[in-house]
Amino acid sequence: MQPVVQFDNVTKSYGKHVAVENLNLSIEAGKFVTLLGPSGCGKSTSLRMLGGFETPNSGHILLGGKDVTRVPPNKRNVNIVFQDYALFPHMSVAKNIAFGLELKGLDNQHIHRRVNELLELVQLQDYAKRLPAELSGGQRQRVALMRALAPDPEVLLLDEPLSALDAKLRQQMQIELKSIQEKTGKTFMFVTHDQEEALTMSDTIVVMNKGKIEQMGDPNTLYGRPGSVFVANFIGETNLLRSTVVGTEGDTTALNWNGITIKAAQGGLAPKTGDHLYVVLRPEAIHCSAEEPTSGNRIKGKVRQRVFKGNHTSLSVEVADGAMLNALVHPADVAQLNGEEIWVGWKPETTTVIPDRHAHN
Amino acid sequence: MRNMISDAPRTTLTAFYWAFLLYLLLPLTLMMAMSFKDANFVAFPIGDWTLDWYAKVMADKQFLEACLYSVMIAAASTLAATTLGTWIAMLIVAEGIKGQVIIFALACLPAVVPGMISAISLRIFISTIDMPTGTAAIILGHTVHAVPFVVVMALTRLRSMPGNLVDAARDLGADSVVAFFRITLPYLGPALVGGMIFCVLLSIDDFVRTFFLGGYRPTLPMLIFAKVQGGMSPEINAMATLVLVVTAAVGLYAEYLTRRARTR
Ligand SMILES: Nc1ncnc2c1ncn2[C@@H]1O[C@H](COP(=O)(O)OP(=O)(O)O)[C@@H](O)[C@H]1O
Numbered sequence: 001m002q003p004v005v006q007f008d009n010v011t012k013s014y015g016k017h018v019a020v021e022n023l024n025l026s027i028e029a030g031k032f033v034t035l036l037g038p039s040g041c042g043k044s045t046s047l048r049m050l051g052g053f054e055t056p057n058s059g060h061i062l063l064g065g066k067d068v069t070r071v072p073p074n075k076r077n078v079n080i081v082f083q084d085y086a087l088f089p090h091m092s093v094a095k096n097i098a099f100g101l102e103l104k105g106l107d108n109q110h111i112h113r114r115v116n117e118l119l120e121l122v123q124l125q126d127y128a129k130r131l132p133a134e135l136s137g138g139q140r141q142r143v144a145l146m147r148a149l150a151p152d153p154e155v156l157l158l159d160e161p162l163s164a165l166d167a168k169l170r171q172q173m174q175i176e177l178k179s180i181q182e183k184t185g186k187t188f189m190f191v192t193h194d195q196e197e198a199l200t201m202s203d204t205i206v207v208m209n210k211g212k213i214e215q216m217g218d219p220n221t222l223y224g225r226p227g228s229v230f231v232a233n234f235i236g237e238t239n240l241l242r243s244t245v246v247g248t249e250g251d252t253t254a255l256n257w258n259g260i261t262i263k264a265a266q267g268g269l270a271p272k273t274g275d276h277l278y279v280v281l282r283p284e285a286i287h288c289s290a291e292e293p294t295s296g297n298r299i300k301g302k303v304r305q306r307v308f309k310g311n312h313t314s315l316s317v318e319v320a321d322g323a324m325l326n327a328l329v330h331p332a333d334v335a336q337l338n339g340e341e342i343w344v345g346w347k348p349e350t351t352t353v354i355p356d357r358h359a360h361n
Numbered sequence: 362m363r364n365m366i367s368d369a370p371r372t373t374l375t376a377f378y379w380a381f382l383l384y385l386l387l388p389l390t391l392m393m394a395m396s397f398k399d400a401n402f403v404a405f406p407i408g409d410w411t412l413d414w415y416a417k418v419m420a421d422k423q424f425l426e427a428c429l430y431s432v433m434i435a436a437a438s439t440l441a442a443t444t445l446g447t448w449i450a451m452l453i454v455a456e457g458i459k460g461q462v463i464i465f466a467l468a469c470l471p472a473v474v475p476g477m478i479s480a481i482s483l484r485i486f487i488s489t490i491d492m493p494t495g496t497a498a499i500i501l502g503h504t505v506h507a508v509p510f511v512v513v514m515a516l517t518r519l520r521s522m523p524g525n526l527v528d529a530a531r532d533l534g535a536d537s538v539v540a541f542f543r544i545t546l547p548y549l550g551p552a553l554v555g556g557m558i559f560c561v562l563l564s565i566d567d568f569v570r571t572f573f574l575g576g577y578r579p580t581l582p583m584l585i586f587a588k589v590q591g592g593m594s595p596e597i598n599a600m601a602t603l604v605l606v607v608t609a610a611v612g613l614y615a616e617y618l619t620r621r622a623r624t625r
């Protein structure tokens with residue numbers, strides 16, 4: 001199937017500063033795609049280029065197979081939900097939503113029907129005549145969303161639309177956004193710097209770093225098999241064990257981490273003895289116990305810190321001179337771990353390995 | 362004792378305030394009071410009161426014509442100044458235009474050039490381009506004078522406008538003209554109405570420019586000036602009182618509008 005959006009080797013720089021570098025990205029229709037990355041990595045710039053507000057220095061942007069690189073925003077069939085909503089302050093909710101429809105030249109009856117339909121979708125029928133200033137943050141958010149959806153764009157662009165909301169409302173809106181996307185079947189291109197938000201909503205996450213794509217995949221893959229140290233650190237909490245390969249055995253590798261021998265799945269790499277690798281060990285993959293586990297990797301350590309987090313307790317365990325591991329412990333298991341010395345263990349197949357790009361070996 | 366000393370600065374301030382109010386209001390009150398005096402000279406005591414002077418003023422064809430003429434000039438110069446001023450303000454905030462500081466400085470110049478100088482230079486200007494004195498010249502002079510006030514008011518409002526409102530309109534299919542008329546102009550609305558009322562007042566009030574640029578048809582200030590030359594009479598007081606009441610009402614309304622715009 002033809003991708004609905006294609007960035008073809010797109011570069012955008014401001015003066016000497018390169019905001020987006022050689023971006024290649026294809027987006028399938030009907031997907032919820034998230035651009036994720038730290039502030040300043042070029043997410044908004046990419047989105048604004050697709051919206052038509054910035055022109056790339058080089059490369060092409062295709063929308064539905066047509067080159068739109070130099071088409072002005074009003075002639076592109078995409079709509080943006082802005083971070084601060086950008087609702088027209090002098091127009092009622094209904095007028096705001098109708099704006100794009102009027103400019104499409106639809107007749108009044110048609111517009112009226114569509115506006116009501118959209119207001120119903122977010123339960124704002126009773127607010128049609130209000131001004132944006134008379135709405136709560138969450139309601140404004142919904143109006144901005146409906147205004148952008150109204151003209152039936154090929155792709156809906158959302159630039160950190162939830163960042164102005166408080167935590168509770170943000171979670172609620174994440175679910176609502178996802179369900180609206182599923183109901184309408186639209187392609188959503190969502191921008192955020194919040195990895196949790198990305199994991200919650202996306203079909204595909206595109207991790208960006210310094211104007212480039214770092215890794216792209218579904219949330220499961222990105223979380224379970226991060227391809228780089230950056231991704232491993234950016235998505236979720238993680239223990240990164242910098243280790244040296246001491247031998248391979250089938251598809252498991254034996255490694256030396258701070259003098260401790262551990263085993264890890266190779267994850268498609270073909271490591272040779274002496275290579276440096278990072279083992280990605282998620283805190284929830286670690287099992288803490290008072291007795292020595294019978295299989296898998298196991299190390300004896302000392303509990304240095306316990307942080308109660310409600311639904312779990314976070315333990316910092318010192319397993320070798322200065323080498324720490326963070327582990328999550330279920331409340332039911334905390335009681336048996338009151339001693340200072342405990343065992344930490346994990347199954348080799350729950351980890352993945354990342355090559356150490358900076359190593360000279 | 363201690364109280365009196367520590368209160369001294371406050372008391373002084375309050376005293377100054379009342380003195381200032383008196384200074385501000387006394388002449389105006391006197392002028393208004395005299396307009397009700399039943400005698401044809403201006404002096405105390407007032408003695409008998411009458412509304413005859415107002416009746417006379419309202420029946421005075423010359424006065425009514427001058428009023429109409431002033432209003433017409435005010436309307437024309439306000440329209441021109443608002444259009445020009447808004448356009449210049451848009452230019453100043455627009456991206457990718459060079460010399461915005463210079464444009465701003467030039468646009469503000471007429472507000473600080475002394476009225477006399479501006480009047481004389483305009484007079485010289487129109488005679489070099491063979492433009493006759495009269496209505497068109499007056500409108501030109503008033504417009505130049507009013508533009509800076511519109512620019513400043515429009516600019517203040519434009520600077521407070523969220524940058525992506527226009528982007529949002531463009532995104533939803535508006536070209537730049539539609540975006541201006543449907544988004545930017547309504548947003549500027551309250552500031553522009555305030556600015557327009559200010560322009561009207563400036564124009565109605567203007568004497569120096571009108572004097573140098575005008576023809577034989579008198580505007581309101583010119584008529585009053587001519588009448589004063591013929592000696593003070595309560596009729597002039599009645600005229601001035603009418604002008605004062607109307608312009609004060611308009612000015613207060615403008616203040617109310619701009620205040621509302623600011624709190625929005
Ligand atoms: N109009 C601009 N002029 C100059 N530099 C810009 C402009 N817009 C963005 N940048 C720079 O480009 C980089 C990427 O910006 P942006 O796409 O907004 O990042 P993000 O949305 O990921 O936080 C940043 O370093 C930013 O400073």
Ligand SMILES: [Mg+2]
Nearest residue numbers: 043044045160
């Ligand atoms: Mg951004």
